[in-house]
Amino acid sequence: MPESPETIQDSQPENPGSLQANLDSRRAKLQRIRQRGVDPYPPRFQRNCTADEAIKLFEAAEAAETPDRAAGISVAGRIVSMRVMGRAAFLDLRDASGTIQAMLRQNVLGDDYAILPDLDLGDFLGVDGNMIRTRTGQATIEAHALTILAKGMRPLPEKWHGLRDVETRYRQRYLDLIANPEVADTFVQRSRIISGIRRFLDGRGFVEVDTPILVPIPAGAHARPFITHHNALDEQLYLRIATELYLKRLIVGGLDKVYEIGRVFRNEGIDQDHNPEFTLLESYEAYADYNAVMEMVESLVSSLAHDVHGSMQVAMGDEVIDFTPPWPRLSLREELQRHSGVDIEDYPDAESLTGKCRDLGLAPGPREARGRLIDKMLSVYVEPRLVQPSFLIDYPEDMSPLAKGHPDKPGYVERFEAFAAGMEIANSYTELNDPDVQRARFAAQEHQRDAYDDEEADRTDDDFLTALEYGMPPTGGLGIGIDRLVMLLTGQSTIRDVLLFPQMRSLSDDGGNT
RNA sequence: GGGCCGUUAGCUCAGCUGGCAGAGCACCGGACUUUUAAUCCGGGUGUCGUGGGUUCGAUCCCCACACGGCCCA
Numbered sequence: 351m352p353e354s355p356e357t358i359q360d361s362q363p364e365n366p367g368s369l370q371a372n373l374d375s376r377r378a379k380l381q382r383i384r385q386r387g388v389d390p391y392p393p394r395f396q397r398n399c400t401a402d403e404a405i406k407l408f409e410a411a412e413a414a415e416t417p418d419r420a421a422g423i424s425v426a427g428r429i430v431s432m433r434v435m436g437r438a439a440f441l442d443l444r445d446a447s448g449t450i451q452a453m454l455r456q457n458v459l460g461d462d463y464a465i466l467p468d469l470d471l472g473d474f475l476g477v478d479g480n481m482i483r484t485r486t487g488q489a490t491i492e493a494h495a496l497t498i499l500a501k502g503m504r505p506l507p508e509k510w511h512g513l514r515d516v517e518t519r520y521r522q523r524y525l526d527l528i529a530n531p532e533v534a535d536t537f538v539q540r541s542r543i544i545s546g547i548r549r550f551l552d553g554r555g556f557v558e559v560d561t562p563i564l565v566p567i568p569a570g571a572h573a574r575p576f577i578t579h580h581n582a583l584d585e586q587l588y589l590r591i592a593t594e595l596y597l598k599r600l601i602v603g604g605l606d607k608v609y610e611i612g613r614v615f616r617n618e619g620i621d622q623d624h625n626p627e628f629t630l631l632e633s634y635e636a637y638a639d640y641n642a643v644m645e646m647v648e649s650l651v652s653s654l655a656h657d658v659h660g661s662m663q664v665a666m667g668d669e670v671i672d673f674t675p676p677w678p679r680l681s682l683r684e685e686l687q688r689h690s691g692v693d694i695e696d697y698p699d700a701e702s703l704t705g706k707c708r709d710l711g712l713a714p715g716p717r718e719a720r721g722r723l724i725d726k727m728l729s730v731y732v733e734p735r736l737v738q739p740s741f742l743i744d745y746p747e748d749m750s751p752l753a754k755g756h757p758d759k760p761g762y763v764e765r766f767e768a769f770a771a772g773m774e775i776a777n778s779y780t781e782l783n784d785p786d787v788q789r790a791r792f793a794a795q796e797h798q799r800d801a802y803d804d805e806e807a808d809r810t811d812d813d814f815l816t817a818l819e820y821g822m823p824p825t826g827g828l829g830i831g832i833d834r835l836v837m838l839l840t841g842q843s844t845i846r847d848v849l850l851f852p853q854m855r856s857l858s859d860d861g862g863n864t
Numbered sequence: 865g866g867g868c869c870g871u872u873a874g875c876u877c878a879g880c881u882g883g884c885a886g887a888g889c890a891c892c893g894g895a896c897u898u899u900u901a902a903u904c905c906g907g908g909u910g911u912c913g914u915g916g917g918u919u920c921g922a923u924c925c926c927c928a929c930a931c932g933g934c935c936c937a
Contacts, residue, residue, distance in 0.1 A: 365908085365909055365910090366891070366892045366893090366907055366908060366909065367873075367874090367890080367891050367892070367907080367908055367909040368873075368874085368891085368908090368909040368910080369873080369874045369891090369909080370909090371891065371892070371909075372874065372890080372891050372892090372909095373874095375891070375892070431900075431901085433898095433899045433900060433902045433903095434896090434899095434902090435895095435896050435897065435898085435899065435902075435903085436895070436896040436897065437896080437897045438896085438897035438898070438899080439897090439899085440898075440899045440900065440902085442900075451899085451900070453897095453898070453899085454897095455897060455898090456897075457897075470891090471890075471891095484898050484899075484900090485898045485899090486898070486899075486900075488898090488899090488900075490898090490899095504874080505874045505875080505890060505891075506874085506875080506890085507874080507875045507876085507890095508874085508875035508876055508888090508889050508890065509875090509889075509890080509901075510875095510876080510888085510889060510901055511875070511876040511877085511888090511889080512875085512876085513875070513876090514875085514876065514877095515871090515875085515876090515932090516932070516933070517871090517931070517932050517933085518875095520932095525875095529875085622934095713937075854931090854932085855930090855931070855932090857930090857931070
């Protein structure tokens with residue numbers, strides 16, 4: 351008897367293929383699993399191999415002609431692909447090590463095969479079985495038992511095109527990691543870079559320390575702080591914008607070689623290389639100067655490139671960045687003069703330099719401090735040209751309130767910044783340790799804040815000045831933006847792609863998630 | 865802060881001059897014991913970002929807003 355169209359219609363859900371139908375279907379499967387007395391979220395599953403290990407073990411067993419060694423394998427992972435053919439099926443299971451194919455056959459699995467119709471893409475499954483090679487030659491686990499480990503209640507992004515929508519990728523990074531496996535590689539590399547930094551510094555006798563994130567005075571950098579409040583102390587506190595002044599207190603205290611890798615917070619805009627919270631490495635080494643730090647930076651960054659990449663050369667867009675040391679030392683004044691035609695010594699104050707910037711078409715604000723103007727000129731004329739790793743050295747004192755004056759160059763300090771791919775990756779100076787000079791520099795910054803409405807000018811930290819008065823040895827300091835370094839070493843062009851959860855504007859409703 | 869671009873099914877994307885909203889994957893029903901973007905047959909999913917406006921009629925034109933991206937400051 352032929353079925354009427356109505357009957358066929360009745361066997362279909364209300365809106366077949368809709369998200370709601372998909373959710374309903376998964377929930378119905380969940381119920382069926384439970385009705386069979388199976389826990390869809392069991393507390394544990396004992397695997398004895400990762401996907402990658404199972405395949406390697408099998409290949410080794412084949413090479414040694416000892417196939418028994420590839421029996422009794424237990425693997426687990428998320429189902430990322432399913433090819434079901436009646437009484438047999440092939441599933442691809444993914445764990446952090448990779449993907450392994452599982453072959454399911456009804457005559458082998460018996461009752462366990464009955465859960466197949468209740469499995470969906472995205473579910474976690476444990477498989478016990480033996481490694482075999484299929485007719486097409488693929489190393490595969492032939493399942494002898496199946497254990498559902500977690501039922502996925504929402505459909506995953508599409509398997510072939512992945513997840514492209516950048517907003518979803520950042521807001522729901524877990525979906526990005528599932529749908530775009532190469533994204534995970536970047537974050538694994540990030541972890542390797544950071545542990546490589548620790549190994550490097552620990553190997554040189556540095557001590558890793560933790561200094562306060564909640565601070566009464568947000569000093570040590572040019573930035574606007576985030577403000578918060580401590581209820582019990584009834585005191586306004588800030589999130590740190592740098593770790594510098596606390597680390598120097600530890601140099602005063604005699605630790606001699608200290609570093610901190612930590613999050614700092616700057617209340618400013620978001621773009622391709624700025625996120626309001628980012629990871630900063632700062633290190634301080636007593637009895638070193640900025641020349642010694644330059645050598646350390648070359649050595650550190652090139653060894654990281656080698657460790658992470660296996661090569662000193664890293665592709666970045668159309669360029670190949672070669673981190674092989676030594677990197678050129680370029681005088682800031684000379685580079686500015688070469689590329690802008692301006693000798694900053696001809697413009698000793700903000701007023702004259704503002705005029706010159708206007709001539710150059712740089713659109714300076716009406717009241718910008720001289721250091722800020724030079725910074726602007728650098729970012730236009732010099733920094734974009736610094737594609738291969740290089741050091742820009744000897745900065746004007748105006749823009750470096752914490753650096754020691756250069757003995758041979760009045761008005762300049764012993765400071766360098768390292769650049770690669772046009773991006774600043776390190777900032778360092780021979781530290782200012784004369785408490786009176788430091789006090790005067792802070793005063794100049796306070797004046798800059800008032801006279802030029804420069805909210806980012808540095809702030810006086812009297813407790814730090816007291817520490818300096820007890821005596822700080824000659825010291826070389828360093829700051830490296832870890833996120834930008836990771837960008838460079840992994841070839842990513844936006845900071846969002848090296849931050850697992852980049853800052854996003856909050857959504858007013860439910861986040862488009864339902 | 866300004867300019868430009870984007871927002872269509874769970875995902876990836878089409879949608880012509882304003883005239884019934886489209887495909888692939890995913891999903892649902894069926895077949896299938898070596899597939900691998902499985903295949904075959906059947907099903908077709910939607911607040912076209914939100915709110916206004918113009919129009920007989922708006923995914924499309926106009927305005928505002930939201931979110932995102934790029935460029936500029």
